[in-house]
Amino acid sequence: MRHLDQLQIKILLVEDDEDDFFLFEDLLADFQSIQFDLDWADTYEKGLQAVQRCQHDIYVFDFRLGKRTGLDLLEEVVALGFRLPIILLTGQEDRETDLAAMAAGATDYLVKGTITSALLERSIRYAINHTRTLVALQEREEQYDLVAQACNDGLWDWNVQTHEVYYSPRWAAIIGHGEQALGRSIEEWFDRIHPEDNERFRADLREHCQRETTAFECQYRIQHQDQTYRWVSSRGMAVFGPQGQVLRIAGSQTDLTHHIALYDYLTGLPSRALFLDQLQRTLKRTQRQRNYLFAILFLDCDRFKLINDSLGHAIGDRLLVEVAKRLTAALRPGDVIARLGGDEFAILLENIPELSLAEQVASRLNRELEQAFELEGHTVYISASIGIALNSDPSQQPEDLLRDADNAMYRAKALGKSRYVVFEDTMRDRVQALLKLETDLRAAITNKEFQLYYQPIVSLATQDIASLEALIRWHHPERGLIPPNDFIPIAEETGLILNIGEWVLQEACRQLWDWQQTRPDLPPLSISVNLSRKQFSQPGLGQQIQSTLSEAGIHARQLKLEITETTIMENETMASELVNQLRALGLQLQIDDFGTGYSSLSFLHSFPLDTLKIDRSFIEGLVSDSEKSEIVRTMITLAHNLGMTAIAEGVETQEQLRWLQTHHCDCVQGYFLSKPLPANQIETLLATPNGMFANQLMATPA
Ligand code: C2E
Ligand code: MG
Ligand code: MG
Secondary structure: OOOOOOOEEEEEEEOOOHHHHHHHHHHHHOOOOOEEEEEEEOOHHHHHHHHHHOOOOEEEEEOEEOOEEHHHHHHHHHHOOOOOOEEEEEOHHHOOHHHHHHHHOOOEEEEOOOOOHHHHHHHHHHHHHHHHHHHHHHHHHHHHHHHHHHHOOEEEEEEOOOOEEEEOHHHHHHOOOOOOOOOOOOHHHHOOEOHHHHHHHHHHHHHHHOOOOOOEEEEEEEEOOOOOEEEEEEEEEEEEOOOOOEEEEEEEEEEOHHHHOOEOOOOOOEOHHHHHHHHHHHHHHHHHOOOOOOEEEEEEEEOHHHHHHHHOHHHHHHHHHHHHHHHHHHOOOOOEEEEEEOOEEEEEEOOOOOHHHHHHHHHHHHHHHHOOEEEOOEEEOOEEEEEEEEOOOOOOOHHHHHHHHHHHHHHHHHOOOOEEEEOOOHHHHHHHHHHHHHHHHHHHHHOOOEEEEEEEEEEOOOOOEEEEEEEEEEEEOOOEEEOHHHOHHHHHHHOOHHHHHHHHHHHHHHHHHHHHHHOOOOOOOOEEEEOOHHHHOOOOHHHHHHHHHHHHOOOHHHEEEEEEHHHHHHOHHHHHHHHHHHHHOOOEEEEEEEOOOOOOHHHHHHOOOOEEEEOHHHHOOOOOOHHHHHHHHHHHHHHHHOOOEEEEOOOOOHHHHHHHHHOOOOEEOOOOOOOOEEHHHHHHHHHOOOOOOHHHHHOOOO
């Protein structure tokens, strides 16, 4: 097609009426700015042949063409794939065909008898221009589609003004969707972003929209139709308006499933998949070289979660990067180190002479990690629990070896962290058992297998029950009664403790209310409930307790919370705020297991709690062990000097009780007075006239 400016155009008129042809010619004669050659086809068939030769710039079809019509011709031409500027002429009586003509692909239509020369000239100009634009656009679209298909990336185009997003078929396919199933809203995208990546994604986008980056780029996880998350990389660029406002952002999205499988995006270290792949190769070598010894170190950072939760993900990420650097620097060049996810790393030490070398490496790694990390103005300290596994038999699978090292790492954690443990076969069974316990524990909540026992805490002054400590019991369907020490640590580790703890709190309050209603004759009671480490650091704890109390109709002064000193120490910054908040509610706070942690006197000054519970380990042997009795005496004095009461835990004998009485301990708790009992037995005890513990207490001199 030639340019309009040259305006030497060739017109084809398909018209079966000779008079009308001359009329048309007359109209053209008056054209102002277009010079033309006019060709004439006087039948439908001749018209069709001429059109297919494509020698004209503009085609004008009359509606009436013998038995057929110009509309038929138009449709046939379009069906053959021609995109041409075609004007349809209709008679006065055929007006209703206008719409059909436009729908069929005519560029314009004109009604005979109303056509002036100027109108025709304008129409021809427009038709030629319009078609040219359309063709160009279509070619662009075809190119775009071709590129899109070839590059295997999803494409997106977000019109920020209209809030509409175009997602290409490939974009939809990456997340397992058909094109149709996906709407055009931005939520289709944002709602699928992994919660942990959401903030980072938005920050990257914001930075680009504020022109802080030249392009938007983010690697993140997006939810697939099958509910799993896939790693993708998105890139894009914004188009800015005159005021700097963002008009649209468009870009591509790449499926990283295969890239990311090999490298960790944060640290750049090999990922689990690559590590296992390497391990597989090393295992093959041991089949050829019988004495080939290698070790796997499974390393998990202690306290990482704490730092991540308190200082934020950004610092957590920085820490992981720094940890990766230090570990890499502390290894030999040939050793393989990978990030398995979270704060877990795996290391492959090839070709070592003996186990002791792996142990040396583990110690060295821990020494490196124990040096302070300076992160954006924060000084943080971590350590690592490391499990070591050696290759023992060549038929082992890479996953087995890694799991052995993982199990040994767990053992290291259990032994108090910041250490290494070498894997032994017996650990396998223990881990199996733990896994089973975890599964059962999940079911226990729904199956209501928990029960609270209550142990009296007796005031030595009044000889009455000062309070009852609620202690949880688990009725396991196969294993019978399981004591809390056997499952609370696992509940902690898995987070299940939050549900369990909430239940304990509700149940204790419910029981208290129940006793108040059914037994108004009983003295006013209070209950103490143990708070786990995780519960204590859970946001919104104050509110949760408050609403539990008001739902149960229990006064805050009837509830006491027991917190171990280690729990407070570990959360020192947030602890003081929380402690104040809980005390403001009117709750009493007690330090449990006092003496087992590492708290200093200054700590007790900054956390003025209500009660100090002296740990059972000090009461045991109290009478015979002069060192212990000295410690307990100091603890009691300390409590009193700080305005706290002292409770002795684990009182089992008459002698211990007598000693505590003599040394002005306020309250005692222990088997000597009563074991923890289910609610109904506590009722019986409470109903005993003349002081329930009179026998035990009377035998001792006042
Ligand atoms: P704890 O809070 O120090 O509770 C006292 C533990 O000492 C109880 O063990 C109790 O039965 C035991 N005890 C009391 N008097 C004596 C005695 O004279 N001799 C001996 N040998 N032991 C005595 P239990 O019930 O097995 O609970 C163990 C720990 O489990 C508790 O220590 C507490 O830390 C935790 N625990 C219990 N119930 C809960 C709960 O509902 N939530 C949380 N987070 N932890 C709980
Ligand atoms: Mg306790
Ligand atoms: Mg205790």
